Amino acid sequence: MLECLIIDDDINIAETICEYFSLFDLSCEYAVDYEAGLKAIAEKKPAVILLDVNLGNQTGFELCKKVRETSEVPIIFISARNTVDDALAAFGIGGDDYITKPFSMAVLLAKTKAVLKRNTLSQSQKLQPAISFGDVEVDMNLERVMRAGEPVKLKPLELRLLLYLIENQGKPITKDELLEKVWGDTFIGDGTLSVHIRHLREKLEALPNEPRFIKTIWGSGYMFEC
Amino acid sequence: MLECLIIDDDINIAETICEYFSLFDLSCEYAVDYEAGLKAIAEKKPAVILLDVNLGNQTGFELCKKVRETSEVPIIFISARNTVDDALAAFGIGGDDYITKPFSMAVLLAKTKAVLKRNTLSQSQKLQPAISFGDVEVDMNLERVMRAGEPVKLKPLELRLLLYLIENQGKPITKDELLEKVWGDTFIGDGTLSVHIRHLREKLEALPNEPRFIKTIWGSGYMFEC
């Protein structure tokens, strides 16, 4: 998903902002008029919009109103006119911030990041990636595992091991990779790994000695699949 | 709950803002220095703070940093100096907006309302006036705890710890996160945390050594659940 969409009829400004923001790892694109702006918003679903008040024959305010009919995406207005009326209009129709030309790139970036932060924070609560297999449910966010509705008590190490396998589901993982990714630099023996795999199977598989999900890749390692 | 707290060492400005905002149905109070500001924030729990950068012998930035140790309440900076550095500093330490003197009252009101709107929207999910578990009742607003009808005397630190756990109920909190969110940057040892957890359990759990609500997540942290 695109982070930042700039809508400005002055290509120079739009490009300058784009380049500057890109330096700070904000993905950026721009549109140069009302129509292109609307289209870009619909297609790219930007996380924040920088919107010039002056868009040639139409105003950014009009565009903002149009967008607000369907979306609550945060909008930061950029204006050449430092008037109270403009600022009030910007907030009045649902703008999130207002900056006047000439502005400092750094300040614009700071404002944009502040807006982004606010919005991604409140969204982080909504998203709950979860995976389920058999009668088991794994919440990757809360890092909790349920089985048949009951919480499964996984030891911290077992949890890390399971999550790593699930993150790479469908892909065979060598023992070496597991040791490196789950154990880091505290080296343990090969046999130890198989013990932990067994513990996971005992807690999650219906038939631990005929595993359906945590499979053995003979001579190499293990793979999670569901 | 107070909507807007103004912290400015210039009483005239503070009062002017207060009166203006009151005309538009925003409840408003003000504080005139660093200490009074901190106290007012802790006691009144404002929904938004208007913070003057210049607070006599201390800066609003310092106050903001202090507040950010424990709270995410939105802060709008007011500055007499229209410099890029100030604006960047404001956003850098967690400010939500920035306005320079002289400003239009209407614009300030618009900014404030915009910030309030954003935050009441996202908080509407969180907001939980009271919660009860076992024979305990916790009023999140008044920050009071009752047990079997009798008030429980929790020490300030214990209360903060409990409230943080409850705010994140059902979600395991690592010890690191607790130390960061409850203690801020006054670092304490791991063992100390477990002592405070025990105190909470002794005051709130029927069987403190078999806690039903304040659970231990082994190797990681704690979790409140009911």
Add this chain to the structure above:
DNA sequence: CCTTTTTGGTAAGAAATTGATAAGAATTTA
């Protein structure tokens, strides 16, 4: 096929880590 070799599974227990507890010291507040 059968045997040998290699590799993974299993079980039990030792070692290490982590949390709970209690008592008291240090710090803050009134």
Add this chain to the structure above:
DNA sequence: TAAATTCTTATCAATTTCTTACCAAAAAGG
């Protein structure tokens, strides 16, 4: 200074993690 609060430390108990020895299954070689 006294009282309340908060922190540290030492010790104990619980839990997790690792190792090891032995067994079973799979691959390799004749």
